[in-house]
Amino acid sequence: MNTPIRTELMxxxxxxxxxxxxxxxxxxxxxxxxxxxRETAALNALLPRVLCQGTAHCxxxxxxxxxxxxxxxxxxxxxxxxxxxxxxxxxxxxxxDDALTLDGxxxxxxxxxLMGDLLLRPAxxxxxxxxxxxxxxxxxxxxxxxxxxxxxxxYAALRLEQEMCREEPFGAGRLGSPEAAAKIKVAHLDRHYxxxxxxxxxxxxxxxxxxxxxxxxxxxxxxxxxxxxxxPALPETQVNVVPETVRxxxxxxxxxxxRLALGFRTGCGIDSxxxxxxxxxxxxxxxxxxxxxxxxxxxxxxxxxxxxxxLEAHKGLLMVQCxxxxxxxxxxxEEILRQVEALKTGQFTAVELDAARRGLGYRLRVVSDxxxxxxxxxxxxxxxxTPCTPEELTELVGEVTAEQVTECAGQIALDMVYTLTGxxxxx
Numbered sequence: 257m258n259t260p261i262r263t264e265l266m267x268x269x270x271x272x273x274x275x276x277x278x279x280x281x282x283x284x285x286x287x288x289x290x291x292x293x294r295e296t297a298a299l300n301a302l303l304p305r306v307l308c309q310g311t312a313h314c315x316x317x318x319x320x321x322x323x324x325x326x327x328x329x330x331x332x333x334x335x336x337x338x339x340x341x342x343x344x345x346x347x348x349x350x351x352x353d354d355a356l357t358l359d360g361x362x363x364x365x366x367x368x369x370l371m372g373d374l375l376l377r378p379a380x381x382x383x384x385x386x387x388x389x390x391x392x393x394x395x396x397x398x399x400x401x402x403x404x405x406x407x408x409x410x411y412a413a414l415r416l417e418q419e420m421c422r423e424e425p426f427g428a429g430r431l432g433s434p435e436a437a438a439k440i441k442v443a444h445l446d447r448h449y450x451x452x453x454x455x456x457x458x459x460x461x462x463x464x465x466x467x468x469x470x471x472x473x474x475x476x477x478x479x480x481x482x483x484x485x486x487x488p489a490l491p492e493t494q495v496n497v498v499p500e501t502v503r504x505x506x507x508x509x510x511x512x513x514x515r516l517a518l519g520f521r522t523g524c525g526i527d528s529x530x531x532x533x534x535x536x537x538x539x540x541x542x543x544x545x546x547x548x549x550x551x552x553x554x555x556x557x558x559x560x561x562x563x564x565x566x567l568e569a570h571k572g573l574l575m576v577q578c579x580x581x582x583x584x585x586x587x588x589x590e591e592i593l594r595q596v597e598a599l600k601t602g603q604f605t606a607v608e609l610d611a612a613r614r615g616l617g618y619r620l621r622v623v624s625d626x627x628x629x630x631x632x633x634x635x636x637x638x639x640x641x642t643p644c645t646p647e648e649l650t651e652l653v654g655e656v657t658a659e660q661v662t663e664c665a666g667q668i669a670l671d672m673v674y675t676l677t678g679x680x681x682x683x
Contacts, residue, residue: 259645260634261468265476267487271460272634273468282353282364282464283627284371285335287346287635288456291491292338292425298397298432299448300345302440304334305393307449308347309386310379311370323370327363328352332374337632339639340493340525340570341425344459345452347374348631355465364466365474372478376453384446394440401434412515412577412676419505420519420672424494426571454483457490459638463627490639495525495572499671506675513561516585517577518592519672524664526569526640532652533660534574537668538567539612540604540661541595542576546611548595548604553578559588570640574668582677589673599665602658609661613654620650 260274290300314320324330330351337344351367379386404410414429421427431437458479462471499521524530542549542565553559563578580588598604623629623646637643644652 262643263468263472265460265472265479266482267484268456269458269460269479269482269484270638271462271472271475272638273461273471274463274630274634275465275467276463277353277355277465278624279464279627280353280356281350281627282367282462282466283631284349284351284367285346285459285461285631285635286371286375287335287344287459287461288452289459289488289490289639290343290345290452290456292341292343292428294425294428294433295436296432296448297343297428297430298437299440299445300343300452301336301431302390302394302397302437302445303449303452304336304345304347305397306385306389306445307374307378308332308334309389309393311373312377312379313373315379315386327367327370328357330367330370332370336430337635338426338430339636340495340568342490342493342570342639343430344635344639345456346459347371350627353464362466362470364462364464364471365477368471368474368478372475372480376479376481384442385449387442390440390442390445394437397431397437398434401431401437408509408511408513408515408676409577409579412517412674413575415505415507415676416517416519416575416577416672416674417573419503419674420573421571424497425491426494450483454485455488457488458482459635461631461634463630493525493570496523497521498523499669502670502673504673504675506677508678509676511676511678513579514582514585514675514677515577516560516580516588517575517674517676518589518670519674520574520576520596520668521671522572522574522664523667523669525572526636527642530660530664531569532649533656533664534567534572535616535653536609536612536656537599537661537664538565538574539616540599540608541565541574543567544612544615546608546615548598548608549576549578549592552595553588553591557591559584559591563588563592569636585675585677593670596665596668596670599661600668602662604658604661606658609658613656616653617650620646620653
């Protein structure tokens with residue numbers, strides 16, 4: 257795997273190109289990076305769905321599908337993610353790699369052209385985004401938001417983030433609110449789209465057999481006419497938030513199994529020198545099947561049906577969630593806090609530490625086996641502006657000491673406890 261080449265194509269437009277013959281397809285991505293705000297989050301979530309409905313040359317799904325078929329059955333789709341308090345809004349594409357075309361001819365220039373058309377030359381009517389696409393995709397977005405409530409794990413995680421960060425932009429969420437989404441009109445979204453094009457940083461990504469110079473040229477031609485207003489800067493994510501008191505929120509629903517979610521502040525983001533130690537700390541706590549939470553809560557004491565911890569690396573949040581019967585929720589909470597305290601006081605073995613480091617090392621090594629995983633990894637690095645490769649991060653993780661874990665754990669502070677429970681066990 258070659259080292260990615262990163263270049264600035266024009267003010268505020270960056271390309272990360274990975275040249276490799278490892279895959280049968282090439283992976284493309286364009287992401288508009290903009291501040292995450294409550295008033296625009298739903299607009300951002302809706303926009304790429306609408307853009308992927310068609311282009312000026314292929315204004316409907318039938319014609320767009322035919323164009324993709326001519327590119328050996330390529331695929332395109334919307335992509336919306338959140339890196340701390342940066343909203344990433346864009347389109348991802350996957351096409352047959354040039355090395356495998358029937359006539360040996362390159363298709364990446366046509367792939368780049370199609371990606372550029374989706375972003376800059378969408379299907380319009382009377383100079384605006386098409387109303388039927390806006391209305392249809394708005395309803396689909398509202399349907400996705402509604403479906404989250406049926407997935408208790410996702411819903412508990414969402415509510416924990418909303419309550420924990422209710423005074424911060426991060427609390428707006430990846431998709432925004434249903435109330436905001438329901439109010440979106442064509443004119444509003446069209447105006448927001450044109451502002452995003454001019455004012456957002458654009459991150460481009462390519463992984464395939466074409467050379468970085470060939471890809472740079474293809475992207476440059478595809479993005480001709482992109483409006484620019486200076487060199488957009490990304491907002492700084494609030495990481496060093498210190499909770500004054502532990503807040504608690506309990507909600508009821510027709511569930512048999514309660515969901516208990518604890519949110520911690522770590523004071524450490526992905527751009528910190530302490531980040532490798534934080535990764536190991538999370539892996540020790542609940543980030544894997546050999547973690548302390550899994551071993552102590554589920555295997556030894558049978559207190560919960562499932563338990564794990566996850567990191568929001570850019571924001572520095574550590575979130576623990578478990579499925580538990582209602583009468584065991586308090587005991588599970590106490591045991592989770594006991595395990596966090598154990599890490600703070602160094603009550604873990606060298607075997608546990610080594611297992612955590614090796615597990616992380618494996619997950620980082622297999623990043624290069626998946627194009628989507630690589631795209632996510634390099635978008636993380638682009639947002640954080642930390643040019644660290646998976647191999648370099650693997651080496652740093654392998655060098656984390658017990659003392660560094662103890663020091664890192666010592667900065668972890670409980671902020672929010674969220675419980676989703678049924679009114680009775682039979683509900």
